[in-house]
Amino acid sequence: MTYNLQPKNYNLLTTTFLIKGMHCASCVRVIERALEKVEGVREAQVNFATEKANISYDPKKVTDEQIITTVSQVGYKALLEKTAKDTEIEKEQKKKELDNLRKKVAFALATGVLILWGSFPFLMDFAPSVLKNFLVQLVLASIVQFWVGLEFYKAAIPALKHRTANMDTLVSLGTTMAYSYSVFVTIFPETVEALGIKPMPYFDVPVIIIALILLGRYFEAKARAGTSEAIRKLIGLQAKTAKVLRGKVEVDVPIGEVELGDIIRVRPGEKIPVDGTILDGESSIDESMVTGESIPVDKLKGDTVIGGTINKTGTFTYKATKVGMETMLSQIIRLVEEAQASKAPIQKLVDLISSYFVPVVIILATTTFVLWYDFGPQPALLFALLNTVAVLIIACPCAMGLATPTAIMVGTGKGAEQGILIKDAESLETAHKVKTIIFDKTGTLTQGKPKVTDVMPLQPTTYNLQTILQLAASIEKGSEHSLAEAIVTKAEEENLVLSKVEGFRAIPGHGVEGKVHGDCVLLGNTRLMEKEKVDTSPARRPLARLESEGKTVMILALKGKVVGLIAVADTLKDSAKEGVKALEKLDIEVAMITGDNKRTATAIAKEVGIKRVLAEVLPDQKEAEVRKIQSEGKVVAMVGDGINDAPALAAADVGIAMGTGTDVAIEAADITLINKDLRSVVGAIKLSKKTMKTIKSNLFWAFGYNVILIPVAMGALYPIFRILLSPILASVAMAFSSTSVVANSLLLKKAKIS
Amino acid sequence: METDKVIVTILGILGIAFTYWFFLGKKEREVVASSDNVEITVEGGYSPEAVVIPKGKTTKITFIRKDPSSCLSEVVLGDFKIRKELPLNTPVTVEITPQNPGTFGYSCGMNMYHGKIVVR
Numbered sequence: 001m002t003y004n005l006q007p008k009n010y011n012l013l014t015t016t017f018l019i020k021g022m023h024c025a026s027c028v029r030v031i032e033r034a035l036e037k038v039e040g041v042r043e044a045q046v047n048f049a050t051e052k053a054n055i056s057y058d059p060k061k062v063t064d065e066q067i068i069t070t071v072s073q074v075g076y077k078a079l080l081e082k083t084a085k086d087t088e089i090e091k092e093q094k095k096k097e098l099d100n101l102r103k104k105v106a107f108a109l110a111t112g113v114l115i116l117w118g119s120f121p122f123l124m125d126f127a128p129s130v131l132k133n134f135l136v137q138l139v140l141a142s143i144v145q146f147w148v149g150l151e152f153y154k155a156a157i158p159a160l161k162h163r164t165a166n167m168d169t170l171v172s173l174g175t176t177m178a179y180s181y182s183v184f185v186t187i188f189p190e191t192v193e194a195l196g197i198k199p200m201p202y203f204d205v206p207v208i209i210i211a212l213i214l215l216g217r218y219f220e221a222k223a224r225a226g227t228s229e230a231i232r233k234l235i236g237l238q239a240k241t242a243k244v245l246r247g248k249v250e251v252d253v254p255i256g257e258v259e260l261g262d263i264i265r266v267r268p269g270e271k272i273p274v275d276g277t278i279l280d281g282e283s284s285i286d287e288s289m290v291t292g293e294s295i296p297v298d299k300l301k302g303d304t305v306i307g308g309t310i311n312k313t314g315t316f317t318y319k320a321t322k323v324g325m326e327t328m329l330s331q332i333i334r335l336v337e338e339a340q341a342s343k344a345p346i347q348k349l350v351d352l353i354s355s356y357f358v359p360v361v362i363i364l365a366t367t368t369f370v371l372w373y374d375f376g377p378q379p380a381l382l383f384a385l386l387n388t389v390a391v392l393i394i395a396c397p398c399a400m401g402l403a404t405p406t407a408i409m410v411g412t413g414k415g416a417e418q419g420i421l422i423k424d425a426e427s428l429e430t431a432h433k434v435k436t437i438i439f440d441k442t443g444t445l446t447q448g449k450p451k452v453t454d455v456m457p458l459q460p461t462t463y464n465l466q467t468i469l470q471l472a473a474s475i476e477k478g479s480e481h482s483l484a485e486a487i488v489t490k491a492e493e494e495n496l497v498l499s500k501v502e503g504f505r506a507i508p509g510h511g512v513e514g515k516v517h518g519d520c521v522l523l524g525n526t527r528l529m530e531k532e533k534v535d536t537s538p539a540r541r542p543l544a545r546l547e548s549e550g551k552t553v554m555i556l557a558l559k560g561k562v563v564g565l566i567a568v569a570d571t572l573k574d575s576a577k578e579g580v581k582a583l584e585k586l587d588i589e590v591a592m593i594t595g596d597n598k599r600t601a602t603a604i605a606k607e608v609g610i611k612r613v614l615a616e617v618l619p620d621q622k623e624a625e626v627r628k629i630q631s632e633g634k635v636v637a638m639v640g641d642g643i644n645d646a647p648a649l650a651a652a653d654v655g656i657a658m659g660t661g662t663d664v665a666i667e668a669a670d671i672t673l674i675n676k677d678l679r680s681v682v683g684a685i686k687l688s689k690k691t692m693k694t695i696k697s698n699l700f701w702a703f704g705y706n707v708i709l710i711p712v713a714m715g716a717l718y719p720i721f722r723i724l725l726s727p728i729l730a731s732v733a734m735a736f737s738s739t740s741v742v743a744n745s746l747l748l749k750k751a752k753i754s
Numbered sequence: 755m756e757t758d759k760v761i762v763t764i765l766g767i768l769g770i771a772f773t774y775w776f777f778l779g780k781k782e783r784e785v786v787a788s789s790d791n792v793e794i795t796v797e798g799g800y801s802p803e804a805v806v807i808p809k810g811k812t813t814k815i816t817f818i819r820k821d822p823s824s825c826l827s828e829v830v831l832g833d834f835k836i837r838k839e840l841p842l843n844t845p846v847t848v849e850i851t852p853q854n855p856g857t858f859g860y861s862c863g864m865n866m867y868h869g870k871i872v873v874r
Contacts, residue, residue: 018845079844093841097824155823158798159867163780166825166866221824343832354865359777363770370766374759401865405830424835 012042014056017067019046020077027076034074038062053078094225101218104148108211111140116204134186134201141203145179149210165358167397171213173362174392175206178727181385182206197379202386209393209731216735220398223742226749227406230413231340234333237289237308242273245317262320266311274307274320275327281316285309290329291675292419292754328674335421335672339412340405344425346695347404353703354400361395361710368714376715383715386727390713394730395706398738403698406745411691414749419674420684427670431654431688433635437583437681438614438626440640440648441594441601442482444658445608445678446570448641450483452490453551454567458538466496468564472556474499475514475521479506483552486568507531509595509618511554522557525597527616529555529562538562550603552596572608579678580609586685589634593617593625593648622648639681656681679754686753694748698741705737784872787813796829796840797821800860800869809873812851818843828863831871837863 019031028046031053035044040061046053055067071078117123118131130136146153152175155168182201185192189199244253245263258264258274266272272285284296287309296312299305305318308329324330365388372384408425415422422428439445455469463471473491476484477498491498501521504514510531511524522532526543529536534557536543542565546553551567580590591612594601601615614625622638626648629636638645638652641659646668649655657669659676673680713730717723755763785792785802790812795801796819807813817829819840830837834850852858852873861868 151822155798155821155825158821160798162799162801162803163776164799164867165777168823168825217824337837338835341830341832341837342835343830347832351859351861351865355868356778358866359773362773362777366766366769366773370763373762374755397866398864401861401863405863405865425832 012056013059014054015064017053017055017071018079019051019053019071020079022046022051022076030074031071031076034070035067038066038070041067098218098221101214101221105211105214105218108144108148108207108214111144112204112208112211115140115207119200119202119204134203137201137203138183138186141179141182141207144207144210145175148214149175149206152210165362167358169358170361170392170395171209173365174389174727175209177385177392178202178205178209178389195379195381197382205386205389205727208728209389212728212731212735213393216737216739219735219739220402220742223739223746224402224406226746227409227742228340228413229749230410230416231333231336234329234336234416237271237329239271239273239308242320243267243270256324258320258323260320260323262323263317264320265315265317266305267315268311268313270311272305272307272309272311272318275322276305276307276318276320278303278305278316278318281314283314283316284312286312289417290332290419292417292680293675293677332416332421332674335423336412336416339422339424339428340409342408342424342426344404344408344429344695346429346692346699347425350400350404350699354397357395357397357400357706361391361397364710364714365391372715383724387713387715387724389727390725390730391710393727394709394713394725394734396702396734396737399702399705399741400699402738402741402745403702404695406742407691407694407698407748410745410748411687411694414751414753415684415687418680418683418687418754420680420687421672421674422684422687423670423672427654428688428691430635431637431671431685432692434588434637434654434685435634436589436591436612436629437637437639437685438591438593438629438648438652439610440622440638440645441592441596441604442570443641444639445576445592445604445610446572448482448570450486450552450568450570452486452566453569454546454565455490456542456546456565456567458542458562458564463558463563466494468556468566469494470496470498471516471521471558472523472554472564472566474516475501475504475512475523477501478504478514479512481506483554483568484512487554487566508620519559523554523566525554529557532557532560534560534562536562539565544599547597547599548603550600550607552600572604573676573678575678576608579682582679582682583685584609586682586689588685591629593622593638595619619644620647623651626651637681637685656684683753687751690748690751690753694745698744701744702737702741705733709733782870790814791816793818793845794869795820796826798823799867803868804857804870804872806872806874807850807852809852809855812849814847814849815871816845816847818845825864825866826862829860830863830865831858831860833858833860 031046032044035041035055040058041055043056044053068078114131115137118127118137124132152168152172156172159166159169182203185199185201192199239255241252241254242258243250243265244258245265250265255273264273278299278301280301282300284298285305286296287306288294290306290309307327368391369384369388372387373380376383411428412422442448455465457463457465457468469491473488473496476487478501499516501514501516506512507528510528511522513522522528526536536555539555539562543553546567551569553565553567555562556564556566583590589612590610591614592605592610593614595617596615598615601613605613617625622645626636626638635653637654637656638648639656639658640649649657649668654671655669656671656673658673671684713725715724782803784804784806786806791814792805793816796817798821817840819826819842822842827840828837829840836848838846838848840846855873858871859868860871
């Protein structure tokens with residue numbers, strides 16, 4: 001279904017309906033005319049060739065149901081073209097399919113048991129005579145073969161028309177062979193006897209094979225539903241309505257109708273409907289479902305709130321800043337859906353093999369028949385037949401097909417639950433090979449909220465502490481740097497009145513310059529002073545001391561002379577030390593990249609436990625530093641805030657954006673961490689390692705299963721060990737195989753990553 | 755060797771040759787998209803099996819599943835990060851805007867049926 005919001009008439013909705021029952025071009029006009037008479041329908045365009053109608057209408061005046069009724073009144077049938085997301089009908093359909101499957105499995109199993117009772121050597125002695133009657137067995141088996149087993153034929157025959165073969169082809173071939181032989185034996189026992197074969201039908205074989213394979217399919221379908229549980233949970237987080245303030249009245253509005261700028265009230269225990277900014281009130285909000293952070297976050301006026309999270313304590317009103325597809329939750333859902341649909345590089349080999357698999361199995365089955373017929377013991381025909389059926393049945397292409405995607409689905413879903421958003425399967429695959437992780441210092445290792453710790457006048461008699469701070473704050477007022485913000489905030493706290501600055505200029509990686517009262521003012525690092533040829537010798541000692549304490553020091557120069565120092569420090573995150581330690585435990589080298597000078601950087605790195613320090617790196621050099629480490633032959637992950645360091649994130653093998661959910665960050669990063677906890681980085685790496693382990697074990701199992709059991713079914717063990725695989729056992733193995741792959745992927749849900 | 759064995763051997767060899775030719779020797783039918791809408795019928799596979807679409811333009815691909823086989827109930831266009839449920843007899847449209855030329859395979863959820871999108 002395509003919803004197009006018309007730019008001019010934004011109230012108008014265009015929806016595509018399927019029209020059934022049109023038999024000539026004139027039907028088109030009949031339907032169009034009928035629809036155009038309905039109030040609220042602006043335009044109806046019916047296409048005879050595609051059997052579709054594009055209808056533009058005002059959803060406030062006319063509903064989809066009214067359109068469907070109108071079309072049916074003129075003798076046709078309109079169906080709403082649904083997207084796969086409209087889950088209700090789909091769920092119903094799936095439930096019905098599963099119920100149907102269950103009934104068929106139960107019937108086939110019961111029939112199989114009855115036939116087995118009537119035909120198995122020891123059991124048949126106790127069976128009622130009716131079950132021993134071959135004709136009765138034939139009738140029972142036919143019902144299973146052509147009613148229960150119909151779905152195998154229904155899938156196999158259209159595939160044959162396309163000259164493709166699949167699992168259904170194999171099952172249809174195998175069961176039809178066993179069934180046809182048994183029918184022949186039942187109708188012409190003398191002919192079979194004349195060939196030296198005891199005229200015993202094998203009706204139990206096709207019946208039980210069909211029952212068990214369908215049983216496997218039933219379990220597999222149930223298990224597969226579990227692989228997309230994370231997405232369903234995320235969709236379930238969305239609120240259905242919002243309490244919007246219209247004037248002074250509070251109105252319950254469906255979530256789809258909430259508009260940008262709407263004022264919404266949220267009470268304790270309620271779900272926050274869309275993203276926004278608090279206008280009034282305060283509360284503690286449980287954001288765990290989106291960020292993975294278990295402790296509720298306190299929010300005040302001006303703070304942002306995320307749609308889908310739960311308000312715990314206070315009542316507040318907020319302004320909607322993001323609605324519809326723009327909300328963080330919608331973006332997370334889109335990202336997870338995309339990641340789950342993407343293909344891991346490891347899948348390529350599987351794709352190649354699976355495209356040849358079924359035809360190769362048919363060729364092997366044919367070979368089995370010929371070899372057993374020509375060289376097998378007597379009755380050769382029977383051995384040839386049963387072994388061929390076993391080969392056709394045991395081959396399991398499904399397990400191979402499911403091995404990678406199910407693990408990716410569970411892995412990415414599990415990540416989303418913990419606030420770890422993975423862009424695609426490739427990123428997930430690369431992350432497990434990471435050998436070096438570079439952290440951008442500000443905002444990832446530290447809180448990203450630096451504070452002024454020291455203000456030091458160097459000519460106290462002429463320029464005192466307040467003058468230094470006032471001058472520095474004045475010139476930094478125009479800068480957007482986080483250090484500037486710290487200085488300006490400090491000046492505001494001290495109630496200083498700032499001066500007007502002329503000719504302000506920010507020099508990235510150096511500092512700022514400008515004129516205050518006509519005098520040239522410089523504020524920045526040593527590099528800036530050197531560039532401007534300012535003598536920094538009076539500042540050398542205090543500068544070294546402050547820097548060795550891990551502080552970022554800025555030198556203030558007035559009229560070409562150093563007059564003071566301002567030191568700013570950022571607090572380390574509580575999770576920083578623990579996160580670094582955990583990464584080292586995973587044998588990953590941790591590095592820190594920063595614009596700070598070596599002394600400051602080393603002091604901070606030491607505190608966190610980081611050994612490799614990349615200091616004095618200008619913003620535009622970060623990317624080059626990443627490439628330098630890559631050239632050492634290492635797979636590199638870069639952790640940053642995703643906004644300022646997008647090129648470095650893109651250059652890294654795995655770019656990890658932290659503590660943000662903005663579009664820019666998500667676009668640039670391979671992995672987005674919604675929370676700011678450093679342990680999430682460890683979580684992402686662990687998740688990647690565990691998912692890859694699951695994929696590898698799935699593939700090993702799926703390939704190993706086929707590589708080992710197909711030759712066994714062909715009779716490879718017979719010449720030495722006299723072991724043959726019965727077709728019924730083959731069907732047990734086959735049913736178990738694909739279900740176990742899905743079950744193994746589901747185990748990932750229980751993996752500990754934090 | 756007895757006659758029956760000779761016949762079975764010859765039939766076997768013919769069967770193998772036929773299987774190879776029938777399944778592995780086929781040529782895919784390519785259909786060039788005449789507009790920005792392409793319809794693909796999902797029945798025993800994807801028909802047409804290969805669609806040719808232009809680079810840099812948005813093309814709407816509509817899948818209609820007419821085959822009840824559960825295997826086909828999902829379509830995965832991995833290169834375009836699209837995975838969609840295909841309810842029976844219900845058209846499902848996906849939009850893609852390919853930026854690079856090439857052949858991009860897609861498949862059913864279990865990777866058993868395959869189709870191709872050729873970008874030129």
